[in-house]
Amino acid sequence: MMFMGGDKAAAESDHGSADEGGHGEAESGGHGEGGEASFVDVPPMVVNLRTSDGQARFLKLHFLIVPSNADKKAEIEEKMPLIIDRYQPFLRELRPEDLAGSAAVYRIKEELILRAGEIVGTGGVSDVLIQDLIQQ
16 A cells, blocks of 8 residues: 555555556546537426416426437437427426425436437437526
8 A cells, every 4th residue: 555655666566557457557548538528408498387276386497418429419409399399298297396305306307318218219318417497
């Protein structure tokens, strides 16, 4: 082990060097380099929320779709009207209590990924990045 001022050779003997597959000095080409990040902006949406008391409540939602690859980005952009059409019934069925808590955002993201996947194919969407989620 190498703590403050230890010997590099001793550290490599415990962990191996980078070329041996250990934890030594890394070569460039990690996650931060390489291809560009690819996002598809979904136009902001405002939908009515279902309420039991008849009070008007709204959800304003803006998010980005992360395609699984560059080919899917073009397909998602082309099929955006179909994707939005698939989202509308789900979003309009939400109740204010469905949006409570941190798990609610996770559930909504999963549903949005699933519904976009129904249009562009399973695995075509790797993530949804929520930019705004405002209940009014």
